[in-house]
Amino acid sequence: MDELRDLNTMPVPSELRNNVFVTTIDRFVSYLYNWGRKRSVWPMMFGLACCAIEMICAAASRFDIARFGSELMRPSPRQADLMIVSGTVTKKMVPQIVRLYNQMPEPKYVISMGACATGGGPFKEGYNVVSGIDKFIPVDVYVPGCPPRPEALLHGLLKLYEKIERQSVRAVPWYQRGESEAIPVPILGPDLIDPRRLPEIRARLAELRARQGASTETSS
Amino acid sequence: MTAPTKTKAAPLAELKGDLAVLKEKFGDAVQPAEYEGVVIANDVLLEAARFIRDELGYRYLSSVTAVDYIQEGYFEVVYHAYRLEGGGPLVFKARTPRDVATVPSLVSVWPGADFQEREAWDLMGIRFAGHPNLKRILLWEGFYGHPLRKDWKEPYYEEEHKPFSSRWPSGHHIRAEDRVFWHDNVQYPLDWDPDQAEDTSDELLYIGMGQFARAETGELVEPRSLRTERLVVNMGPQHPSTHGVFRMVVTLDGETIVRLEPVMGYLHRNHEKIGERNMYLQNMPYTDRLDYICSMSNNLGYAIAVEKLLGIRPPERAEYLRVIMAEFTRIVNHLWAIGFLLNDLGAFFTPALYAIEERELILDLFEEASGSRMMCNYMRFGGVAHDVSDDWIARAKELVYNRLPRAIEELDRYLTHNELIKARCQGVGVLPPDLAVAYSTAGPVLRASGIPYDVRRAEPYSIYDRFDFDVAVRYNGDVYDRYLIRIDEMWQSLRILRQALDQIPKGEIQAGKKQYMIRVPAGQAYGRVENPKGELGFYIVSDGSPNPYRYHIRAPSFINLTALNEMCKGHKVADVVVILGSIDIVLGEVDR
Numbered sequence: 157m158d159e160l161r162d163l164n165t166m167p168v169p170s171e172l173r174n175n176v177f178v179t180t181i182d183r184f185v186s187y188l189y190n191w192g193r194k195r196s197v198w199p200m201m202f203g204l205a206c207c208a209i210e211m212i213c214a215a216a217s218r219f220d221i222a223r224f225g226s227e228l229m230r231p232s233p234r235q236a237d238l239m240i241v242s243g244t245v246t247k248k249m250v251p252q253i254v255r256l257y258n259q260m261p262e263p264k265y266v267i268s269m270g271a272c273a274t275g276g277g278p279f280k281e282g283y284n285v286v287s288g289i290d291k292f293i294p295v296d297v298y299v300p301g302c303p304p305r306p307e308a309l310l311h312g313l314l315k316l317y318e319k320i321e322r323q324s325v326r327a328v329p330w331y332q333r334g335e336s337e338a339i340p341v342p343i344l345g346p347d348l349i350d351p352r353r354l355p356e357i358r359a360r361l362a363e364l365r366a367r368q369g370a371s372t373e374t375s376s
Numbered sequence: 377m378t379a380p381t382k383t384k385a386a387p388l389a390e391l392k393g394d395l396a397v398l399k400e401k402f403g404d405a406v407q408p409a410e411y412e413g414v415v416i417a418n419d420v421l422l423e424a425a426r427f428i429r430d431e432l433g434y435r436y437l438s439s440v441t442a443v444d445y446i447q448e449g450y451f452e453v454v455y456h457a458y459r460l461e462g463g464g465p466l467v468f469k470a471r472t473p474r475d476v477a478t479v480p481s482l483v484s485v486w487p488g489a490d491f492q493e494r495e496a497w498d499l500m501g502i503r504f505a506g507h508p509n510l511k512r513i514l515l516w517e518g519f520y521g522h523p524l525r526k527d528w529k530e531p532y533y534e535e536e537h538k539p540f541s542s543r544w545p546s547g548h549h550i551r552a553e554d555r556v557f558w559h560d561n562v563q564y565p566l567d568w569d570p571d572q573a574e575d576t577s578d579e580l581l582y583i584g585m586g587q588f589a590r591a592e593t594g595e596l597v598e599p600r601s602l603r604t605e606r607l608v609v610n611m612g613p614q615h616p617s618t619h620g621v622f623r624m625v626v627t628l629d630g631e632t633i634v635r636l637e638p639v640m641g642y643l644h645r646n647h648e649k650i651g652e653r654n655m656y657l658q659n660m661p662y663t664d665r666l667d668y669i670c671s672m673s674n675n676l677g678y679a680i681a682v683e684k685l686l687g688i689r690p691p692e693r694a695e696y697l698r699v700i701m702a703e704f705t706r707i708v709n710h711l712w713a714i715g716f717l718l719n720d721l722g723a724f725f726t727p728a729l730y731a732i733e734e735r736e737l738i739l740d741l742f743e744e745a746s747g748s749r750m751m752c753n754y755m756r757f758g759g760v761a762h763d764v765s766d767d768w769i770a771r772a773k774e775l776v777y778n779r780l781p782r783a784i785e786e787l788d789r790y791l792t793h794n795e796l797i798k799a800r801c802q803g804v805g806v807l808p809p810d811l812a813v814a815y816s817t818a819g820p821v822l823r824a825s826g827i828p829y830d831v832r833r834a835e836p837y838s839i840y841d842r843f844d845f846d847v848a849v850r851y852n853g854d855v856y857d858r859y860l861i862r863i864d865e866m867w868q869s870l871r872i873l874r875q876a877l878d879q880i881p882k883g884e885i886q887a888g889k890k891q892y893m894i895r896v897p898a899g900q901a902y903g904r905v906e907n908p909k910g911e912l913g914f915y916i917v918s919d920g921s922p923n924p925y926r927y928h929i930r931a932p933s934f935i936n937l938t939a940l941n942e943m944c945k946g947h948k949v950a951d952v953v954v955i956l957g958s959i960d961i962v963l964g965e966v967d968r
Contacts, residue, residue: 205668281530281534282530283531284514287553345574346564357558
C-alpha cells in the first residue's frame, strides 16, 4: 500500500506524461464502481402524500426519469437503492418508514422530497406530524418545494449522482468490518417514542413530576 | 390563554317546513337551535332519526361531526341529512355535557355514520352508545387524549390563533423544537412509565377487530370462535396498490374475503386542528392538500362555505372561471383514476402514461392561471386570485374542442370493450343502490349504483344551474360501471366547459377588495360541492373572530370507504386491489 501511495508523488518522465495514468487502486476502483452504479439508482415504489404525485409525474412521459436510469421503481425495499420520502411523515407512519429503511440493502440513499419530509412543512405544528424524516433516518439530498416540481426531483437525483461519484470504496461504511446497525424502530405509546431518546425522556419526565409535586405541596 | 369567545346567538324563533313537522311529532324533545336546524333530545334521537329517514324522506346522511362548545360546557353533534330528490339539508343536532360525552349512535339507522362517529370519538372523545365498533380511526390505539377538544394542546402549541405574536420576536426565526419543553413534536403524560415503552398499537387494533383476545396470563391468543383455517393478511400501509399509505386488514378463508377492515390515519395531518388556529384565508392553501389531485375544486368548496357565512357572491367572470377550473379538475381526476385503475388491473403504467400526458396539458393551464401546477390556491372569498388572458381561453378551447375529446375517445376505444377488463371488472365489487345510499357513498360510487344524485343538480351552487348537462348514471354498481361513469362524466365536463368557455364575460374577478384578514359574522355554514370523488363538504362554525371556531371537512373518499367491506365480501383477495382502485381514494383526503 505504501508503494501505491508513493505513486502520487513519483516523478513521471516528460515523454510519458500523456500516456501514463497515475492513480491509486482506491481511486481507480472507486471511479469504476461509482460510475457503474450511479446511473442505475433504483428508487423504492413508496409514496406518502402529495409529493408522490409529482414523483409519479417525474416517472411519466414528459419528465421521464428513465433518462437518468431510475425508472425501475421497486415495490420491495430489498431491491431498492433509493428511498424517496415523498410527503408528510406522520407519527403513525414513521415506524413503518424506519422499518423499510432497515430492510433496504446497502448501499442505500435517501432523498427527502418536499417541505414536509424535510422539516414538517406547512403541517409542522400538527400533533401527528414528525418534524422532518432526518430525525430518524439519515438523508442524503433534500429537495425543497411544496411539492417540488418533477424537474426539482430530477435535480435532486443529479445531486445524488454527484454524491455517489465522490464516495470512496475504502471509506464507505458498508465495506467496513462488522455489521452496520439497524435504526431502532420508533414506538407508538401515548405519543411517538424514539427509543434512542428514552434516557432523555425519562429525565425530563422526572423533572416534570418533581415540578408538579412541588407545586401541589405549596398549594396544600 | 384567552378565554374562548361566546359562539352562540339566541335560538331561532320559529321552525318552518319539515322542522315544524319534527317539532309537532316529538314536542319538547325538539328545540330550535341557534343558527339552523333543531336540537333533539338524546332519548328520542334514534326514533327521530328513523322518522327523518322514513317519514320525512331524508334518506341520505351527508355529514356527522361534533363541535366542542367549551364555554357553554357541552359537545354538539351535528347531522346533515338530504333528500335524494334534491333540495337543502335537514340539520339536526344532539348535545351532551362535556363530562358525560355520550350520544346515541345512529349507525343502526344510517350505516354511513360508522366512520364519522368513530372519527368524532377519536378526535373529540364523544362516546356513541350502541356503536358496533367504536375505536380510534385516525390516531392509534393508546394515543393520549382527544386532540380536537378545545382544552387539548398540541406539543408545539403557541397561541390559540394566528397570526402568532411570537413569530419574529427578535428579528429571527425560532425553531419550534427549541421553544418547547420536550424539544420535539411530542408530549407524554405524567403518569406514563417510559420503561414500559412498548408498541401495543397493533395488538390493540387486532383485539378491537376480534382477531385476538387477551388471556388471563396477559398473552394474546386467538379467540375460540376464530380457530379455523382463516388467515389474516395485512395489505399496506406500504403496498404498491393502495394508492398511498392505506392499510387493509383482510380476513381470508382460502382466497375468499370474509372480512375487510380499513385502517387509516397514516397520513393524518391534522387539517382540522391547524385549521382552527389559522385565519380563514390561511386555510385556502391547506385545502389544496386535501385531495391533492383536485386542488381547484377543493378551493371552490371551501370558498363557497365561507361565502355562505359572509353572504357574498363573486362577480360573473369569477363564477365562470371557477366552473371552468372545477370541470378541468374533474377531467384531470378521472383521467388519473382510470389510468391507475388499469394499473391495478395489471396494465402496469402504460394507460397511466397516456392519462398523465393529457393531465399535464391541463396542469399547464392551471399553472399559467394560478402560478402552480398542482397546489393552485386559486379561489378567494368572493372571487378568484388571478385573471386569465384571451390566449389562455383560446388554448383552453383548443384542448376542450380538439385534444381532450380525442384522448377520451382513445381511452374509451381501447379499454371499454377490452375482454380482460370486462372479465376482471364486471360483477365485481357490487354495491346495490339501497346500500350505496345507506353507506352515504357519494360521487361516481353512488351514481354507478343507479342513484342519479349530483350536488350540481340536487342543490346547485355557483352557476351550475345555467349549464346544460346530464347527470351520468349507471345501474349495475360494479367496478366496470364505476369505470364507465368516469368516462361519461368526462364527456359531460367537456359539455359544460364548451358552454362556459364560449359564454365567459369580461369583467371583475373579485367582489369588493382583496382582504388578508376577513371578519366573518358569527354563524354556522355547511358548504358542499360535487368534487370529482364525491360530495366534499366544509362545516364551518364562526364566532365572529378572524379564525374559524370549528373547521370540519366532509371528505368523500373517507366516507366512501365505509362501504369497502360490503363491496369486497365474498370476492377473491386479488379483487380487493381493483375494487379499491374503482372507489378512487386519495389519502390526503381520507386521513386529512
